[in-house]
Amino acid sequence: MFISMFGAVESGVIYAIMALGVYLTFRVLDFPDLTVDGSFVTGAAVAAISIVNGIPPIYATAMGAIAGFIAGCITGLLHTKGKINALLSGILMMTALYSINLRIMGQPTLSMLNETTIFSQLESMWAATGIDSFLNGLLASIGLEQFPSTWAIVFVMIIVTVLIKFITDFYLKTEVGLALRAIGDNKKMIRSLSANTDTLTIVGVGISNGFVALSGALYAQLGAFSDVNMGIGMIVIGLASVIIGEALFGKKTIARVTLAVICGAVIYRMIVTLALRVDFLDTGDMKLITAIIVITALVAPKTLQIRREKKRRSEKREQLGRQAEGDSHA
Template identity: 75%
Template structure:
Protein backbone atom coordinates (compact mmCIF):
# COMPACT_ATOMS: atom_id res chain seq x y z
CA UNK A 1 0.00 0.00 0.00
CA UNK A 2 2.77 2.43 0.98
CA UNK A 3 4.66 1.77 -2.25
CA UNK A 4 1.50 2.31 -4.30
CA UNK A 5 0.88 5.68 -2.65
CA UNK A 6 4.53 6.63 -3.17
CA UNK A 7 4.21 5.84 -6.88
CA UNK A 8 0.90 7.74 -7.09
CA UNK A 9 2.49 10.90 -5.68
CA UNK A 10 5.42 10.48 -8.06
CA UNK A 11 3.26 10.23 -11.19
CA UNK A 12 0.80 12.80 -9.82
CA UNK A 13 3.53 15.44 -9.71
CA UNK A 14 4.37 14.80 -13.38
CA UNK A 15 0.71 14.89 -14.45
CA UNK A 16 0.28 18.09 -12.41
CA UNK A 17 2.26 19.95 -15.09
CA UNK A 18 -0.26 18.77 -17.68
CA UNK A 19 -3.10 19.84 -15.37
CA UNK A 20 -1.59 23.34 -15.11
CA UNK A 21 -1.67 23.52 -18.91
CA UNK A 22 -5.31 22.47 -18.94
CA UNK A 23 -6.04 25.08 -16.25
CA UNK A 24 -4.55 27.83 -18.46
CA UNK A 25 -6.69 26.97 -21.46
CA UNK A 26 -9.97 26.01 -19.78
CA UNK A 27 -10.10 28.27 -16.74
CA UNK A 28 -7.94 31.29 -17.57
CA UNK A 29 -8.51 31.57 -21.31
CA UNK A 30 -11.95 29.88 -21.39
CA UNK A 31 -10.78 27.91 -24.43
CA UNK A 32 -12.10 24.31 -24.61
CA UNK A 33 -8.91 22.88 -26.10
CA UNK A 34 -8.96 19.20 -27.04
CA UNK A 35 -5.50 19.43 -28.60
CA UNK A 36 -4.24 18.15 -25.23
CA UNK A 37 -4.78 14.48 -26.13
CA UNK A 38 -2.47 14.95 -29.13
CA UNK A 39 0.09 17.44 -27.79
CA UNK A 40 0.76 15.20 -24.76
CA UNK A 41 1.90 12.47 -27.16
CA UNK A 42 3.80 14.99 -29.30
CA UNK A 43 5.92 16.01 -26.32
CA UNK A 44 6.68 12.38 -25.54
CA UNK A 45 7.33 11.46 -29.18
CA UNK A 46 9.74 14.34 -29.80
CA UNK A 47 11.60 13.68 -26.54
CA UNK A 48 11.82 9.93 -27.26
CA UNK A 49 13.05 10.23 -30.85
CA UNK A 50 15.53 12.92 -29.78
CA UNK A 51 17.00 10.71 -27.05
CA UNK A 52 17.22 7.75 -29.43
CA UNK A 53 19.19 9.95 -31.85
CA UNK A 54 21.71 10.92 -29.19
CA UNK A 55 20.38 14.27 -27.98
CA UNK A 56 20.88 14.83 -24.21
CA UNK A 57 17.71 14.02 -22.22
CA UNK A 58 17.28 17.54 -20.80
CA UNK A 59 17.54 19.10 -24.27
CA UNK A 60 15.16 16.43 -25.61
CA UNK A 61 12.64 17.35 -22.91
CA UNK A 62 12.90 21.04 -23.83
CA UNK A 63 12.39 20.16 -27.51
CA UNK A 64 9.27 18.18 -26.58
CA UNK A 65 7.84 21.18 -24.72
CA UNK A 66 8.70 23.48 -27.64
CA UNK A 67 6.91 21.12 -30.05
CA UNK A 68 3.82 21.29 -27.85
CA UNK A 69 4.00 25.09 -27.83
CA UNK A 70 4.10 25.17 -31.64
CA UNK A 71 1.18 22.74 -31.86
CA UNK A 72 -0.86 24.90 -29.47
CA UNK A 73 -0.07 28.03 -31.47
CA UNK A 74 -1.32 26.28 -34.63
CA UNK A 75 -4.59 25.44 -32.85
CA UNK A 76 -4.90 29.10 -31.85
CA UNK A 77 -4.21 30.24 -35.41
CA UNK A 78 -6.84 27.85 -36.80
CA UNK A 79 -9.37 29.31 -34.36
CA UNK A 80 -8.50 33.02 -34.62
CA UNK A 81 -7.40 33.38 -38.23
CA UNK A 82 -9.44 30.55 -39.71
CA UNK A 83 -12.55 31.60 -37.75
CA UNK A 84 -13.20 27.99 -36.75
CA UNK A 85 -14.98 27.15 -33.49
CA UNK A 86 -12.54 26.68 -30.59
CA UNK A 87 -13.79 23.18 -29.80
CA UNK A 88 -13.62 22.08 -33.43
CA UNK A 89 -10.14 23.60 -33.83
CA UNK A 90 -8.86 21.44 -30.99
CA UNK A 91 -10.55 18.33 -32.37
CA UNK A 92 -9.07 18.89 -35.84
CA UNK A 93 -5.59 19.40 -34.42
CA UNK A 94 -5.93 16.35 -32.17
CA UNK A 95 -6.86 14.18 -35.18
CA UNK A 96 -4.00 15.58 -37.26
CA UNK A 97 -1.50 14.98 -34.45
CA UNK A 98 -2.20 11.24 -34.45
CA UNK A 99 -0.61 10.96 -37.90
CA UNK A 100 2.06 13.55 -37.09
CA UNK A 101 3.08 11.68 -33.94
CA UNK A 102 3.32 8.44 -35.90
CA UNK A 103 5.58 10.23 -38.40
CA UNK A 104 7.78 11.56 -35.61
CA UNK A 105 8.27 8.18 -33.94
CA UNK A 106 8.24 6.12 -37.13
CA UNK A 107 6.33 3.38 -35.29
CA UNK A 108 3.41 3.14 -32.84
CA UNK A 109 5.66 2.38 -29.85
CA UNK A 110 9.19 3.57 -29.15
CA UNK A 111 11.09 2.04 -26.23
CA UNK A 112 13.61 3.96 -24.12
CA UNK A 113 14.55 1.06 -21.83
CA UNK A 114 18.11 0.93 -23.17
CA UNK A 115 18.42 4.73 -23.47
CA UNK A 116 19.55 7.30 -20.92
CA UNK A 117 16.69 9.48 -19.66
CA UNK A 118 16.50 12.41 -17.26
CA UNK A 119 15.31 10.16 -14.45
CA UNK A 120 18.00 7.53 -15.03
CA UNK A 121 20.64 10.25 -14.85
CA UNK A 122 19.13 11.52 -11.61
CA UNK A 123 19.08 8.02 -10.13
CA UNK A 124 22.78 7.57 -10.89
CA UNK A 125 23.67 10.91 -9.28
CA UNK A 126 21.46 10.14 -6.29
CA UNK A 127 22.97 6.67 -5.79
CA UNK A 128 26.50 8.06 -5.86
CA UNK A 129 25.56 10.61 -3.20
CA UNK A 130 24.59 7.84 -0.77
CA UNK A 131 21.17 9.37 -0.10
CA UNK A 132 19.45 6.61 -2.05
CA UNK A 133 20.33 3.94 0.53
CA UNK A 134 19.29 6.20 3.41
CA UNK A 135 15.80 6.98 2.11
CA UNK A 136 15.19 3.46 0.81
CA UNK A 137 16.07 2.12 4.25
CA UNK A 138 13.66 4.63 5.79
CA UNK A 139 10.85 3.53 3.46
CA UNK A 140 11.53 -0.14 4.18
CA UNK A 141 11.45 0.52 7.92
CA UNK A 142 7.89 1.79 7.43
CA UNK A 143 6.79 -1.57 6.06
CA UNK A 144 7.86 -1.59 2.40
CA UNK A 145 9.69 -4.77 1.40
CA UNK A 146 10.97 -3.24 -1.86
CA UNK A 147 11.36 0.18 -3.38
CA UNK A 148 10.30 0.43 -7.07
CA UNK A 149 11.50 4.00 -7.57
CA UNK A 150 13.91 6.35 -5.92
CA UNK A 151 13.22 9.37 -3.77
CA UNK A 152 15.15 11.59 -6.14
CA UNK A 153 12.36 11.50 -8.73
CA UNK A 154 9.86 12.81 -6.19
CA UNK A 155 12.23 15.52 -4.99
CA UNK A 156 13.10 16.51 -8.55
CA UNK A 157 9.46 16.66 -9.63
CA UNK A 158 8.49 18.70 -6.56
CA UNK A 159 11.11 21.29 -7.51
CA UNK A 160 10.16 21.30 -11.22
CA UNK A 161 6.39 21.40 -10.61
CA UNK A 162 6.61 24.16 -8.01
CA UNK A 163 8.96 26.15 -10.27
CA UNK A 164 6.43 25.93 -13.10
CA UNK A 165 3.64 26.85 -10.68
CA UNK A 166 5.46 30.02 -9.53
CA UNK A 167 6.39 30.95 -13.10
CA UNK A 168 2.73 30.53 -14.08
CA UNK A 169 1.63 32.72 -11.17
CA UNK A 170 4.17 35.38 -12.16
CA UNK A 171 3.21 35.21 -15.84
CA UNK A 172 -0.50 35.65 -15.09
CA UNK A 173 0.28 38.74 -13.00
CA UNK A 174 2.30 40.46 -15.73
CA UNK A 175 0.71 42.88 -18.19
CA UNK A 176 0.41 40.17 -20.84
CA UNK A 177 -0.94 37.71 -18.27
CA UNK A 178 -3.58 40.16 -17.06
CA UNK A 179 -4.60 40.78 -20.67
CA UNK A 180 -4.82 37.01 -21.16
CA UNK A 181 -7.08 36.65 -18.13
CA UNK A 182 -9.21 39.56 -19.32
CA UNK A 183 -9.52 37.90 -22.74
CA UNK A 184 -10.86 34.78 -21.08
CA UNK A 185 -13.35 36.83 -19.04
CA UNK A 186 -14.59 39.21 -21.75
CA UNK A 187 -13.06 39.30 -25.23
CA UNK A 188 -15.20 42.21 -26.41
CA UNK A 189 -14.16 44.40 -23.51
CA UNK A 190 -10.43 43.77 -23.88
CA UNK A 191 -10.70 44.24 -27.65
CA UNK A 192 -12.32 47.63 -27.09
CA UNK A 193 -9.13 48.62 -25.21
CA UNK A 194 -7.12 47.99 -28.41
CA UNK A 195 -5.66 44.68 -27.20
CA UNK A 196 -4.84 42.07 -29.84
CA UNK A 197 -6.99 39.21 -28.56
CA UNK A 198 -5.99 36.92 -31.45
CA UNK A 199 -2.31 37.06 -30.45
CA UNK A 200 -3.20 36.57 -26.80
CA UNK A 201 -5.27 33.47 -27.58
CA UNK A 202 -2.54 32.02 -29.83
CA UNK A 203 0.18 32.53 -27.20
CA UNK A 204 -2.08 31.35 -24.36
CA UNK A 205 -3.05 28.11 -26.10
CA UNK A 206 0.60 27.66 -27.11
CA UNK A 207 1.84 27.96 -23.51
CA UNK A 208 -0.92 25.63 -22.34
CA UNK A 209 0.06 22.89 -24.80
CA UNK A 210 3.73 23.52 -24.11
CA UNK A 211 3.14 22.52 -20.47
CA UNK A 212 1.08 19.52 -21.59
CA UNK A 213 3.87 18.40 -23.93
CA UNK A 214 6.46 18.88 -21.18
CA UNK A 215 4.44 16.54 -18.99
CA UNK A 216 4.22 14.06 -21.88
CA UNK A 217 8.01 14.20 -22.37
CA UNK A 218 8.60 13.52 -18.67
CA UNK A 219 6.01 10.72 -18.49
CA UNK A 220 7.61 9.07 -21.53
CA UNK A 221 11.02 9.09 -19.84
CA UNK A 222 9.50 7.98 -16.53
CA UNK A 223 7.83 4.98 -18.17
CA UNK A 224 10.71 4.45 -20.65
CA UNK A 225 8.28 4.11 -23.54
CA UNK A 226 6.42 6.39 -25.95
CA UNK A 227 3.14 5.17 -27.39
CA UNK A 228 0.98 6.91 -29.97
CA UNK A 229 -2.14 6.15 -27.91
CA UNK A 230 -0.84 7.27 -24.51
CA UNK A 231 -2.61 10.63 -24.79
CA UNK A 232 -6.13 9.22 -24.99
CA UNK A 233 -8.23 10.69 -22.17
CA UNK A 234 -5.57 13.18 -21.03
CA UNK A 235 -8.02 16.08 -21.28
CA UNK A 236 -10.39 14.26 -18.91
CA UNK A 237 -7.57 13.57 -16.45
CA UNK A 238 -6.51 17.22 -16.64
CA UNK A 239 -10.04 18.47 -16.06
CA UNK A 240 -10.50 16.00 -13.21
CA UNK A 241 -7.36 17.36 -11.54
CA UNK A 242 -8.53 20.96 -11.96
CA UNK A 243 -12.07 20.28 -10.72
CA UNK A 244 -11.00 18.13 -7.76
CA UNK A 245 -8.37 20.69 -6.73
CA UNK A 246 -10.79 23.61 -6.93
CA UNK A 247 -13.45 21.68 -5.01
CA UNK A 248 -11.06 20.83 -2.17
CA UNK A 249 -8.81 23.89 -1.97
CA UNK A 250 -10.82 26.67 -3.65
CA UNK A 251 -9.79 29.21 -6.27
CA UNK A 252 -9.81 32.57 -4.47
CA UNK A 253 -6.63 33.71 -6.20
CA UNK A 254 -4.27 32.60 -8.95
CA UNK A 255 -1.70 31.34 -6.42
CA UNK A 256 -4.31 29.24 -4.60
CA UNK A 257 -5.85 27.99 -7.85
CA UNK A 258 -2.52 26.74 -9.25
CA UNK A 259 -1.53 24.98 -6.04
CA UNK A 260 -5.05 23.50 -5.97
CA UNK A 261 -4.51 22.10 -9.47
CA UNK A 262 -1.27 20.44 -8.36
CA UNK A 263 -2.98 19.04 -5.26
CA UNK A 264 -5.89 17.85 -7.38
CA UNK A 265 -3.56 15.96 -9.74
CA UNK A 266 -1.84 14.19 -6.85
CA UNK A 267 -5.12 13.36 -5.11
CA UNK A 268 -6.56 12.07 -8.39
CA UNK A 269 -3.65 9.64 -8.83
CA UNK A 270 -3.92 8.52 -5.20
CA UNK A 271 -7.69 7.90 -5.43
CA UNK A 272 -7.29 5.99 -8.70
CA UNK A 273 -4.48 3.90 -7.19
CA UNK A 274 -6.58 3.05 -4.14
CA UNK A 275 -9.66 2.33 -6.26
CA UNK A 276 -7.76 -0.10 -8.45
CA UNK A 277 -6.80 -2.08 -5.34
CA UNK A 278 -10.49 -2.94 -4.84
CA UNK A 279 -11.07 -6.57 -5.86
CA UNK A 280 -13.93 -6.02 -8.31
CA UNK A 281 -12.20 -3.18 -10.19
CA UNK A 282 -9.67 -3.71 -12.98
CA UNK A 283 -7.15 -1.48 -14.78
CA UNK A 284 -9.62 -1.11 -17.65
CA UNK A 285 -12.04 0.62 -15.27
CA UNK A 286 -9.76 3.66 -14.85
CA UNK A 287 -11.81 5.81 -17.25
CA UNK A 288 -14.98 4.93 -15.35
CA UNK A 289 -13.28 5.84 -12.06
CA UNK A 290 -12.20 9.16 -13.58
CA UNK A 291 -15.73 9.95 -14.75
CA UNK A 292 -17.15 9.16 -11.30
CA UNK A 293 -14.51 11.34 -9.61
CA UNK A 294 -15.33 14.29 -11.87
CA UNK A 295 -19.06 13.89 -11.25
CA UNK A 296 -18.53 13.76 -7.49
CA UNK A 297 -16.20 16.78 -7.60
CA UNK A 298 -18.81 18.76 -9.53
CA UNK A 299 -21.89 17.66 -7.61
CA UNK A 300 -20.60 17.55 -4.01
CA UNK A 301 -19.85 21.31 -3.64
CA UNK A 302 -23.30 22.15 -5.01
CA UNK A 303 -24.97 19.77 -2.56
CA UNK A 304 -22.99 21.26 0.33
CA UNK A 305 -23.85 24.79 -0.80
CA UNK A 306 -27.54 23.88 -1.14
CA UNK A 307 -27.58 22.50 2.41
CA UNK A 308 -25.90 25.62 3.77
CA UNK A 309 -28.42 27.79 1.96
CA UNK A 310 -31.31 25.70 3.32
CA UNK A 311 -29.97 26.03 6.88
CA UNK A 312 -29.56 29.78 6.38
CA UNK A 313 -33.16 30.13 5.20
CA UNK A 314 -34.48 28.06 8.11
CA UNK A 315 -32.45 30.14 10.58
CA UNK A 316 -33.72 33.36 9.01
CA UNK A 317 -37.31 32.08 9.13
CA UNK A 318 -36.90 31.15 12.80
CA UNK A 319 -35.55 34.64 13.58
CA UNK A 320 -38.48 36.31 11.77
CA UNK A 321 -40.95 34.03 13.56
CA UNK A 322 -39.50 34.86 16.97
CA UNK A 323 -39.56 38.59 16.16
CA UNK A 324 -43.20 38.35 15.08
CA UNK A 325 -44.17 36.51 18.24
CA UNK A 326 -42.33 39.06 20.39
CA UNK A 327 -44.18 41.92 18.69
Protein backbone atom coordinates in the same frame (compact mmCIF):
# COMPACT_ATOMS: atom_id res chain seq x y z
CA MET B 1 0.46 0.03 -0.13
CA PHE B 2 3.20 2.57 0.59
CA ILE B 3 4.98 1.76 -2.69
CA SER B 4 1.78 2.10 -4.76
CA MET B 5 0.84 5.42 -3.14
CA PHE B 6 4.39 6.63 -3.70
CA GLY B 7 3.99 5.77 -7.40
CA ALA B 8 0.71 7.70 -7.46
CA VAL B 9 2.45 10.81 -6.13
CA GLU B 10 5.27 10.29 -8.64
CA SER B 11 2.95 10.27 -11.67
CA GLY B 12 0.59 12.83 -10.11
CA VAL B 13 3.32 15.47 -9.87
CA ILE B 14 4.10 14.99 -13.58
CA TYR B 15 0.39 15.14 -14.49
CA ALA B 16 0.19 18.37 -12.47
CA ILE B 17 2.18 20.19 -15.18
CA MET B 18 -0.37 19.04 -17.74
CA ALA B 19 -3.20 20.11 -15.42
CA LEU B 20 -1.71 23.62 -15.20
CA GLY B 21 -1.85 23.77 -19.00
CA VAL B 22 -5.49 22.68 -18.99
CA TYR B 23 -6.23 25.32 -16.34
CA LEU B 24 -4.80 28.05 -18.59
CA THR B 25 -7.13 27.24 -21.47
CA PHE B 26 -10.31 26.16 -19.69
CA ARG B 27 -10.29 28.58 -16.77
CA VAL B 28 -8.12 31.55 -17.78
CA LEU B 29 -8.90 31.78 -21.51
CA ASP B 30 -12.30 30.06 -21.38
CA PHE B 31 -11.11 28.07 -24.41
CA PRO B 32 -12.33 24.43 -24.59
CA ASP B 33 -9.12 23.03 -26.07
CA LEU B 34 -9.08 19.34 -26.98
CA THR B 35 -5.59 19.54 -28.51
CA VAL B 36 -4.34 18.22 -25.16
CA ASP B 37 -4.92 14.56 -26.08
CA GLY B 38 -2.62 15.01 -29.08
CA SER B 39 -0.02 17.45 -27.74
CA PHE B 40 0.67 15.22 -24.72
CA VAL B 41 1.78 12.49 -27.13
CA THR B 42 3.64 15.02 -29.29
CA GLY B 43 5.84 15.96 -26.33
CA ALA B 44 6.43 12.28 -25.56
CA ALA B 45 7.13 11.39 -29.20
CA VAL B 46 9.58 14.23 -29.83
CA ALA B 47 11.44 13.55 -26.57
CA ALA B 48 11.57 9.79 -27.23
CA ILE B 49 12.82 9.98 -30.83
CA SER B 50 15.35 12.64 -29.83
CA ILE B 51 16.74 10.53 -26.99
CA VAL B 52 16.89 7.43 -29.21
CA ASN B 53 18.91 9.45 -31.72
CA GLY B 54 21.45 10.50 -29.09
CA ILE B 55 20.23 13.96 -28.11
CA PRO B 56 20.78 14.72 -24.38
CA PRO B 57 17.56 14.16 -22.36
CA ILE B 58 17.30 17.76 -21.12
CA TYR B 59 17.39 19.09 -24.70
CA ALA B 60 15.00 16.37 -25.87
CA THR B 61 12.54 17.36 -23.15
CA ALA B 62 12.76 21.03 -24.13
CA MET B 63 12.20 20.11 -27.78
CA GLY B 64 9.08 18.18 -26.80
CA ALA B 65 7.70 21.22 -24.94
CA ILE B 66 8.44 23.48 -27.93
CA ALA B 67 6.66 21.04 -30.28
CA GLY B 68 3.59 21.20 -28.02
CA PHE B 69 3.76 25.00 -28.00
CA ILE B 70 3.74 25.05 -31.81
CA ALA B 71 0.78 22.65 -31.91
CA GLY B 72 -1.13 24.89 -29.50
CA CYS B 73 -0.34 27.98 -31.57
CA ILE B 74 -1.73 26.26 -34.66
CA THR B 75 -4.95 25.51 -32.77
CA GLY B 76 -5.11 29.18 -31.79
CA LEU B 77 -4.54 30.21 -35.42
CA LEU B 78 -7.33 27.94 -36.65
CA HIS B 79 -9.71 29.58 -34.18
CA THR B 80 -8.65 33.23 -34.47
CA LYS B 81 -7.56 33.54 -38.10
CA GLY B 82 -9.46 30.63 -39.61
CA LYS B 83 -12.63 31.59 -37.72
CA ILE B 84 -13.21 27.96 -36.73
CA ASN B 85 -15.11 27.18 -33.54
CA ALA B 86 -12.73 26.77 -30.57
CA LEU B 87 -13.93 23.25 -29.77
CA LEU B 88 -13.69 22.14 -33.40
CA SER B 89 -10.23 23.71 -33.74
CA GLY B 90 -8.96 21.54 -30.93
CA ILE B 91 -10.61 18.42 -32.34
CA LEU B 92 -9.08 19.03 -35.78
CA MET B 93 -5.61 19.59 -34.34
CA MET B 94 -5.90 16.56 -32.06
CA THR B 95 -6.88 14.43 -35.08
CA ALA B 96 -4.00 15.77 -37.18
CA LEU B 97 -1.52 15.20 -34.36
CA TYR B 98 -2.31 11.48 -34.28
CA SER B 99 -0.78 11.07 -37.75
CA ILE B 100 1.98 13.56 -37.01
CA ASN B 101 2.96 11.68 -33.86
CA LEU B 102 3.08 8.42 -35.83
CA ARG B 103 5.35 10.11 -38.36
CA ILE B 104 7.62 11.43 -35.61
CA MET B 105 8.07 8.05 -33.93
CA GLY B 106 7.95 5.97 -37.12
CA GLN B 107 6.00 3.30 -35.25
CA PRO B 108 3.06 3.12 -32.80
CA THR B 109 5.30 2.46 -29.77
CA LEU B 110 8.87 3.58 -29.19
CA SER B 111 10.88 2.09 -26.32
CA MET B 112 13.59 3.90 -24.36
CA LEU B 113 14.48 1.00 -22.05
CA ASN B 114 18.17 1.01 -22.98
CA GLU B 115 18.45 4.78 -23.30
CA THR B 116 19.58 7.43 -20.85
CA THR B 117 16.69 9.61 -19.68
CA ILE B 118 16.41 12.49 -17.25
CA PHE B 119 15.13 10.13 -14.58
CA SER B 120 17.80 7.47 -15.09
CA GLN B 121 20.39 10.23 -14.71
CA LEU B 122 18.72 11.38 -11.49
CA GLU B 123 18.66 7.85 -10.09
CA SER B 124 22.35 7.38 -10.91
CA MET B 125 23.27 10.67 -9.27
CA TRP B 126 21.23 9.82 -6.19
CA ALA B 127 22.63 6.29 -5.88
CA ALA B 128 26.13 7.74 -5.93
CA THR B 129 25.40 9.79 -2.79
CA GLY B 130 24.77 6.68 -0.65
CA ILE B 131 21.82 8.29 1.10
CA ASP B 132 19.47 5.71 -0.41
CA SER B 133 21.20 2.84 1.44
CA PHE B 134 21.09 4.79 4.68
CA LEU B 135 17.34 5.45 4.40
CA ASN B 136 16.57 1.83 3.52
CA GLY B 137 18.59 0.61 6.49
CA LEU B 138 16.77 3.02 8.78
CA LEU B 139 13.35 1.89 7.56
CA ALA B 140 14.31 -1.80 7.82
CA SER B 141 15.38 -1.27 11.43
CA ILE B 142 11.86 -0.17 12.38
CA GLY B 143 10.12 -2.86 10.30
CA LEU B 144 8.91 -0.73 7.39
CA GLU B 145 9.12 -1.28 3.63
CA GLN B 146 12.25 -0.12 1.88
CA PHE B 147 12.09 3.41 0.57
CA PRO B 148 11.62 3.43 -3.21
CA SER B 149 14.83 4.23 -5.06
CA THR B 150 12.86 6.67 -7.25
CA TRP B 151 12.10 9.06 -4.40
CA ALA B 152 14.73 11.45 -5.83
CA ILE B 153 12.56 11.67 -8.96
CA VAL B 154 9.58 12.79 -6.87
CA PHE B 155 11.68 15.32 -4.99
CA VAL B 156 13.08 16.87 -8.18
CA MET B 157 9.70 16.81 -9.96
CA ILE B 158 8.04 18.58 -7.03
CA ILE B 159 10.68 21.31 -7.29
CA VAL B 160 10.22 21.58 -11.08
CA THR B 161 6.40 21.63 -10.82
CA VAL B 162 6.39 24.24 -8.05
CA LEU B 163 8.84 26.34 -10.07
CA ILE B 164 6.49 26.17 -13.08
CA LYS B 165 3.63 27.14 -10.76
CA PHE B 166 5.47 30.25 -9.56
CA ILE B 167 6.40 31.22 -13.14
CA THR B 168 2.73 30.81 -14.12
CA ASP B 169 1.60 32.92 -11.15
CA PHE B 170 4.10 35.65 -12.06
CA TYR B 171 3.15 35.55 -15.75
CA LEU B 172 -0.58 35.85 -15.04
CA LYS B 173 0.12 38.97 -12.95
CA THR B 174 2.06 40.73 -15.71
CA GLU B 175 0.39 43.06 -18.19
CA VAL B 176 0.13 40.30 -20.80
CA GLY B 177 -1.12 37.81 -18.21
CA LEU B 178 -3.80 40.23 -17.01
CA ALA B 179 -4.88 40.70 -20.63
CA LEU B 180 -5.15 36.90 -21.01
CA ARG B 181 -7.33 36.71 -17.93
CA ALA B 182 -9.45 39.57 -19.24
CA ILE B 183 -9.99 37.72 -22.52
CA GLY B 184 -11.46 34.80 -20.62
CA ASP B 185 -13.75 37.13 -18.65
CA ASN B 186 -14.83 39.58 -21.35
CA LYS B 187 -13.21 39.44 -24.80
CA LYS B 188 -15.24 42.36 -26.17
CA MET B 189 -14.14 44.62 -23.36
CA ILE B 190 -10.44 43.88 -23.77
CA ARG B 191 -10.74 44.30 -27.54
CA SER B 192 -12.28 47.73 -27.02
CA LEU B 193 -9.08 48.70 -25.19
CA SER B 194 -7.11 48.03 -28.40
CA ALA B 195 -5.58 44.78 -27.16
CA ASN B 196 -4.71 42.21 -29.83
CA THR B 197 -6.94 39.42 -28.59
CA ASP B 198 -6.05 37.09 -31.46
CA THR B 199 -2.32 37.13 -30.70
CA LEU B 200 -2.95 36.77 -26.97
CA THR B 201 -5.23 33.79 -27.54
CA ILE B 202 -2.69 32.11 -29.84
CA VAL B 203 0.12 32.59 -27.31
CA GLY B 204 -2.08 31.47 -24.41
CA VAL B 205 -3.15 28.24 -26.12
CA GLY B 206 0.47 27.69 -27.20
CA ILE B 207 1.78 28.02 -23.63
CA SER B 208 -0.94 25.70 -22.38
CA ASN B 209 0.00 22.96 -24.84
CA GLY B 210 3.68 23.59 -24.15
CA PHE B 211 3.00 22.62 -20.52
CA VAL B 212 1.01 19.58 -21.66
CA ALA B 213 3.79 18.44 -24.02
CA LEU B 214 6.39 18.96 -21.29
CA SER B 215 4.34 16.69 -19.05
CA GLY B 216 4.13 14.14 -21.87
CA ALA B 217 7.89 14.24 -22.44
CA LEU B 218 8.56 13.65 -18.75
CA TYR B 219 5.94 10.92 -18.43
CA ALA B 220 7.40 9.07 -21.43
CA GLN B 221 10.85 9.13 -19.83
CA LEU B 222 9.40 7.94 -16.52
CA GLY B 223 7.84 4.90 -18.21
CA ALA B 224 10.72 4.56 -20.74
CA PHE B 225 8.35 4.42 -23.71
CA SER B 226 6.15 6.56 -25.94
CA ASP B 227 2.90 5.26 -27.39
CA VAL B 228 0.68 6.95 -29.95
CA ASN B 229 -2.41 6.20 -27.82
CA MET B 230 -1.02 7.31 -24.45
CA GLY B 231 -2.75 10.70 -24.70
CA ILE B 232 -6.29 9.35 -24.90
CA GLY B 233 -8.34 10.82 -22.05
CA MET B 234 -5.67 13.32 -20.94
CA ILE B 235 -8.09 16.22 -21.22
CA VAL B 236 -10.44 14.45 -18.78
CA ILE B 237 -7.58 13.81 -16.35
CA GLY B 238 -6.56 17.47 -16.59
CA LEU B 239 -10.11 18.66 -15.98
CA ALA B 240 -10.49 16.21 -13.10
CA SER B 241 -7.34 17.64 -11.49
CA VAL B 242 -8.57 21.23 -11.91
CA ILE B 243 -12.07 20.47 -10.62
CA ILE B 244 -10.89 18.39 -7.64
CA GLY B 245 -8.31 21.02 -6.68
CA GLU B 246 -10.77 23.90 -6.89
CA ALA B 247 -13.43 21.97 -4.95
CA LEU B 248 -11.05 21.12 -2.10
CA PHE B 249 -8.83 24.19 -1.89
CA GLY B 250 -10.85 27.02 -3.45
CA LYS B 251 -9.95 29.54 -6.14
CA LYS B 252 -9.83 32.96 -4.50
CA THR B 253 -6.40 33.93 -5.86
CA ILE B 254 -4.20 32.85 -8.79
CA ALA B 255 -1.52 31.50 -6.44
CA ARG B 256 -4.10 29.48 -4.54
CA VAL B 257 -5.80 28.01 -7.58
CA THR B 258 -2.54 26.94 -9.27
CA LEU B 259 -1.52 25.21 -6.04
CA ALA B 260 -4.98 23.64 -5.92
CA VAL B 261 -4.53 22.30 -9.47
CA ILE B 262 -1.20 20.67 -8.53
CA CYS B 263 -2.70 19.11 -5.39
CA GLY B 264 -5.75 18.05 -7.39
CA ALA B 265 -3.57 16.12 -9.86
CA VAL B 266 -1.80 14.26 -7.05
CA ILE B 267 -5.06 13.53 -5.23
CA TYR B 268 -6.62 12.29 -8.47
CA ARG B 269 -3.80 9.79 -8.98
CA MET B 270 -4.05 8.66 -5.36
CA ILE B 271 -7.82 8.13 -5.68
CA VAL B 272 -7.34 6.08 -8.86
CA THR B 273 -4.61 3.99 -7.19
CA LEU B 274 -6.84 3.27 -4.19
CA ALA B 275 -9.81 2.47 -6.44
CA LEU B 276 -7.79 -0.04 -8.48
CA ARG B 277 -6.93 -1.91 -5.27
CA VAL B 278 -10.61 -2.83 -4.90
CA ASP B 279 -11.11 -6.48 -5.84
CA PHE B 280 -13.89 -6.02 -8.41
CA LEU B 281 -12.06 -3.27 -10.35
CA ASP B 282 -9.14 -3.66 -12.76
CA THR B 283 -7.00 -1.40 -14.96
CA GLY B 284 -9.60 -1.51 -17.73
CA ASP B 285 -11.98 0.38 -15.46
CA MET B 286 -9.70 3.44 -15.18
CA LYS B 287 -11.79 5.56 -17.57
CA LEU B 288 -14.93 4.71 -15.62
CA ILE B 289 -13.19 5.60 -12.36
CA THR B 290 -12.06 8.92 -13.87
CA ALA B 291 -15.60 9.72 -15.01
CA ILE B 292 -17.01 8.94 -11.55
CA ILE B 293 -14.34 11.12 -9.89
CA VAL B 294 -15.13 14.07 -12.18
CA ILE B 295 -18.90 13.68 -11.71
CA THR B 296 -18.45 13.53 -7.94
CA ALA B 297 -16.16 16.58 -7.94
CA LEU B 298 -18.72 18.52 -10.00
CA VAL B 299 -21.88 17.46 -8.18
CA ALA B 300 -20.71 17.32 -4.56
CA PRO B 301 -19.75 21.02 -4.11
CA LYS B 302 -23.01 22.20 -5.68
CA THR B 303 -25.04 19.78 -3.56
CA LEU B 304 -23.29 21.00 -0.40
CA GLN B 305 -23.84 24.62 -1.44
CA ILE B 306 -27.55 24.01 -1.98
CA ARG B 307 -27.83 22.36 1.45
CA ARG B 308 -26.00 25.25 3.12
CA GLU B 309 -28.28 27.71 1.37
CA LYS B 310 -31.39 25.82 2.49
CA LYS B 311 -30.07 25.70 6.05
CA ARG B 312 -29.31 29.44 5.96
CA ARG B 313 -32.81 30.23 4.68
CA SER B 314 -34.38 27.97 7.30
CA GLU B 315 -32.43 29.69 10.08
CA LYS B 316 -33.42 33.07 8.65
CA ARG B 317 -37.11 32.12 8.65
CA GLU B 318 -36.86 30.88 12.25
CA GLN B 319 -35.16 34.12 13.26
CA LEU B 320 -37.84 36.22 11.56
CA GLY B 321 -40.53 34.05 13.18
CA ARG B 322 -39.05 34.63 16.62
CA GLN B 323 -38.85 38.37 15.96
CA ALA B 324 -42.47 38.47 14.80
CA GLU B 325 -43.56 36.51 17.86
CA GLY B 326 -41.65 38.89 20.14
CA ASP B 327 -43.24 41.93 18.44
CA SER B 328 -46.74 40.44 18.87
CA HIS B 329 -46.18 39.93 22.62
CA ALA B 330 -44.90 43.46 22.92
